[in-house]
Amino acid sequence: MSPSPPAIILATEPDAPALASLTTSSFASSDAAYPLIWGSAAPGTHDAVALNGLFSPVQKADRVTFKAVLASGEIVGLATWNMPKESMSAGEGGGTGLPFIEGVDMGLWNETAMCFKGCYERDVDVLKDISLSLLFVHPEYQRHGIGSLLLDWGLKKADEMKAKIWVASTPQAVSTYERNGWRVVERYDVVLEKYGGQGGYSRAWMVREIPTTA
Secondary structure: OOOOOOEEEEOOHHHHHHHHHHHHHHHHHHOOOHHHHHOOOOOOHHHHHHHHHHOOOOOEOOEEEEEEEOOOOOEEEEEEEEOOOOOOOOOOOOOOOOOOOOOOOHHHHHHHHHOOHHHHHHHOOOOOOEEEEEEEEOHHHOOOOHHHHHHHHHHHHHHHHOOOEEEEEOHHHHHHHHHOOOEEEEEEEEEHHHHOOOOEEEEEEEEEOOOOOO
16 A cells, blocks of 8 residues: 655644755755755754744745645655735845855855846746745655645645746756746756866746636
């Protein structure tokens, strides 16, 4: 008998450390940029940055985080959605980057994380559109359909609201988003050799369009 699929439910504030740890383990296991950016930092640095920057608090008025949780209580995935805002604050945009962190390659972090800031400011209508901020699945549970389960809430919400969904995708996640209705709008190629790595690293700015009715 195959195991039951995880429940997809709202994350709570006590989940924050587990969500941060899951973000680290998923990122580290599958992303070619991770060891170049974070490999020289002190142990626990990425967990601390994720906890303080992504999950403090876990939920906000215009940001919703879901978790995939097994019957045992283990959290094996998460998705964070930025929802339409009620109003636009002056100077509001797509993020401001990180302060200097000892041992972290800030140049590569900024190039990979902030490369679509201009696209966000150009394309996203924050009063109408949704953006997918985070999607992570524990390395031991990847390729079991959990990512698609985590996407389901946002896809249904977008259909209900007749909203676009934007996402800045890492190379390894593009095919998952394409299977779920996104298309690539623009790509940004990072040359990892500049940072002591090998090969290229192509991020994708993607959109799932407003659903059309027959």
